[in-house]
Amino acid sequence: MLKVGIIFGGPSREREISFAGGRTVYDNLNKSLFEPVPIFVDSLGNFILLNWEFIYKGTIRDFYPPVSALPASAHGFQIYLESFGKLSEEEQDRIISQVGKKVEPKDFANLFEFAFLTLHGPAGEDGSIQGLLEWYGIPYSGSGILSSAIGVSKTIQKELMRAAGFATPKTTTISRDQWFATDYKGDLISKVIHQIGLPFVVKAPNQGSSIGVSVVTENDMQHIVGAINRSFFIQEITGGEWQKYTEEQKVRFITSLTDIREGIGLPCLPLSEDGQASLSDIIYHPEELYIYLEKVAQQGGKAILANLNGEEEVLIEGFLPGKEFSCIVIQGEDGQPIALPPTQIIKGGNVFDYRSKYLPGMSRKVTPIDVPDNHLEVIRKECCRLFKALHFNVYARIDGFINSLGEVFLNDPNTTSGMLPSSFFFHQAAEIGMNPSQFLTYIIRTSLVERTKAGKNSTFLKSKLKSLDNAISALHSSEIQKTRVGVIMGGFSSERHISVESGRNIYEKLASSGKYDPLPVFLTGTEQQHELYVMPINIMLKDNADDIKEKILSGGKKHPIIQQIGQEAKSITEKYVGKAIEYPYSISYHELADAVDEVFIALHGRPGEDGAVQGELEKVGLPYNGSGVESSQTTINKYETNKILRSHGISVANHDVVYQADWEKDAEGVVKRLESQFSYPIIAKPADDGCSSAVKKIDSREELIAFAQMMFRPTLAFLQGPSQILELKASEEFPQKSWFLVEELISRKGAKHFLEITGGLLTKLNQAGELEYEVFEPSEALASGEILSLEEKFLAGEGQNITPARFSKDQEAQKYISQQVRATLQKTAEILHVEGYARIDAFVRIFDDNRAETIIIEVNSLPGMTPATCIFHQTAINGYKPYQFIDAILEYGRQRSSVTQ
Template identity: 50%
Template sequence: MQNTVLTPIKVAIFFGGPSREREISFAGGRTVYDHLDRKKFEPVPIFVDSLGNFILLHKQYLYQGTIREFYPSAITANFGGVPLYIESLPTTESHALHIEKIGKKIDPPDFSKYFDMAFLCLHGPYGEDGTIQGLLRWYHIPYTGSDILPAALTINKIFQQKLLQQSGFVLPRSLILGQKEWLDIDDKEKLFDQIMTALGLPFVVKSSKQGSSIGVTIVEDATLHSFIHAVHKAFFMEAISYDQWQSYTRTDIKNWLISLIDVREGIGFPLRVADQIFYTPYTLLNYLELYFQKKQPPILLMSAQAEASIIIEAFIQGREFSCMVLEAETGNPIALPPTEMVKGKIHFDYRAKYLPGIVRKQTPMILSTSLLKRIRKQAIDLFQLLDCQVYARIDGFITHDNEIILNDPNTTAGMHPASFLFHQAAEIGLYPTQLLTFIIQRSLEVRKDEGYLMADTLLQRIEKQK
């Protein structure tokens, strides 16, 4: 009797996406693709573009440095030599032609023709907020990580604060500022004074639904300009005045527009000015040059993905850490040895997180055994409070008084090679390929319990492959 050869399970790696974290998602997707166990799994790269298209990506594009280098083509879509994202192309241009160059567009009803399950490497809105999880659930496709509710809870920092406070977790003093409230305030200096009285200096201004420290500023000096700049950065808006525009050289204008294009640091396109929407830096430049031909009131540029509300909170003096939690089985989460970000006086922003050499990661962080246990216990408590599944990353601080403050749970951890997930898993003897297999298998067990019939079948196939 001949032995039946089991074909590997087709695992779609979802990466890219519409959020401001699309580039780190792209890098993480490539890491998962490289490290999946080929004896058990066949990786299927699904690039999600910033318009929400699902593209079965030709493999050679996985190894481009950034998304903008290959999609759309940097040769045909650029501003002064700087590549644009697909959403910055003129609306009259066909996106289908750009998609055909890099792969094949597939629609959700056809997902099951191309893969058996999804490994989610998407970050931020549409990736970590329950949206993609809900879409996959609709089409009965098993996926990795937490279900819809934990994802939705963890991306909303404002709701998180309320939930954590009611559950007894320590939180810094904070205020919520709505976009409409901010735009309607005439006396912004008065608001600034009120915030300094309530929170002191320094304080932190941050977006409420972003990750990777995007939209975060530490306000350290008592100048109104610094405060307004921080608030605008968190909302993803920017004011430009007549005097400012007139002071710019042509090089200044070009560099300013280039910074707007970068969704990690700038507003990004499309953006709004009053009731008009601008998709390209060219059209915005033409508008501003015409508008500022004579003395005019300042203009407020606002991202089409501007935040509805932001958080302003007291600065936490302490050591910053990140702690991964893995769920060995339902009701049995295990916290890994936490990592400290040894950064000196550097703000742990997007660049510090992902550019090598800026910040040193110490795993495990150097603390007494009792304090490490407390951090891990609180990370598990938060994991369970939010009903997370499979794995999560819990960020926080330990103050000089040994008070633990948790401030940012994430249901989808970064998968780039230097990520906290791989750092900490190595401490317990799990190499990347082993860890990814664990995440897939545990996710299928969770989906099976949720009623996914395909998950049970895939688990049986994994068992037979051992």
């Protein structure tokens, strides 16, 4: 078994995507072939052998720096390690020791035999880590030093591409010195417009993931200055602008400004009007920045702030009209490049920025790009030609545009791709039938082959290669009987996209195990008639549930170019894939019982959490995860759940129900009734669906009426007036219902400490066949807005969850309060007959005597199981890796089924 060091995190602005990508690789490496070793790189460049439980945190800041090491922050700002300022080596070691063990590069060979790189941007894609690994004789994934250095510099890329005869847009650069030396920036901008024309794109030349990129469409001086400053990672704000902000707006401004993805980040420096700065004025912490801006405002001045490691020049290039695409190019068995089917990027805005790349709903991916077949071939040939011209190895991601004439403009080739489960990297590999685990095996083996060509340590590398080849061959010839698990995902609720994220994660965890053989199943149809479809891997990895449904219902017909690529890559797929599902097909519950041994329901909302699917599975004798029919029918109904819990002495929010029939009969009367019971603000949400969709804080009568109008609207389309009042985004999910719940906004009410928590649990049957509960340490949920969003709950890099929840700074008090909270969560589960596993959301009031009052908000019988969900943070404390937790869930389903049969 090959020990694979997964190197992730790093100092770049893309460290969160690198962290999430590292987790994906850690989870998806085939456990029969590889032993993953997590090597986290912090923002100061320390290499840390990370304790495995921290891999499953949603963001780096959820665990590093550790909560216990954080300096006091009056405004509760979350920080990275660089915000500590200058730390001694001893201080760094003390912080590191709380999450793992610091290791030196000279020790790498004692820890792992191969390095899988998921680092991004400077220090990750620029050849530096590759050079370090070569120095110490460690083979690594992807391209070598030279091609990596080329791949990270947009300026050098353009020069080499022009020299090789590639079509490129007009380009120019502006140095930082030029920008600040110009008395009137309008003259410099006029020259740029004359040279490049409008529209044009402004880029930070050494960043990835479209960080620091803006599109300029009009000759608007203020907008252009802002775009160029953004690429230099400079922010200007006057004292007058700062003073106009409310306290909440100031905090949000600082949070946005210090965001490494979208703002200038920290540490930063105040600049003079001519761009000069003093290193003695470095601002490290968001609180320091807040104080500085307060001082600037008092003096009536202006702040010019620049990141300490900002760009020294910006790249400006002509805007390329046409369809945007991204293409993964891989190295074939013969060493020649093969372009996978290019994906069209349909954006919500002008630029495919960081959020568009990595957050569902911000953009769409269409594979292959919708152009004539001959244009598709032109894209693929040009991508392969560039792969060879820039001396890339193993794989690369190449972006570009194609216009209506079929002219291809390649743009920003990358030697490392994002490795989230639905990224281009896995999305396009799935089109030739490779699941993530198989594709990663291919990357490792091909990288080993490539490293042998360098003439360094080649005997050792060939030995490792031979061992790996033998293990891969044995894998396909193995006759080990695996447990077949149908993973049902999708559905038709407002949480169908999160369901797909959960289902894919379950599938991938099981697919990389040696115990299970998962079968991906998509559910659609209606509440009256469920339709089940077995789907191939390429369809499962489509963008979202709607794309999957569309592809399934069209029969999953493969584009001729994808069929052609499949033939080109046949030598690869034959080696790594073996037998695979090629096309989707319909399957009944009865047929499913013949195809699998048990089922993992990864659905959220209705159907899934309402007992409907559970009932169908019981009819055909299939074991399944989670609660039974009766309990599921209860917990999906928030109103009924609250009523039952209140009758058993559990604290819940005061609530009422609004029915569509009553509203249509007398809306004014309904509003007056609610206003007599509650004071604004209140919470309005669906009463019989999953969590977070259409949950809104209602501050006025106008908003309450708008919420009801949206909930009871006659068609799926949003109503313009009400959606504007509620500030709904175009991509937001807002279901149509015949009733909804209104409840009081839970508040502190005299408690010394008040927080929102989410707690997970697992059930087991003891030897006597009795139900036992294991209630995990709850997580503290931190919302960026007024309500915790769906994305913050489940998507990597989007939420802040502190696990365990911070009930008290005193350890004894923390333990005492946690016991009270977990006792209430367990009692709640027992009252509602929850089985298998669950997530319970609540608010906690903590009083002076450390008495804790836990107010239950909702019970989720099928919690989200996305890679970043906090239930995995909680189970890690109890020693469960995600796969082990999933295995325990499935084991309980089998036990329950054997007892009831």
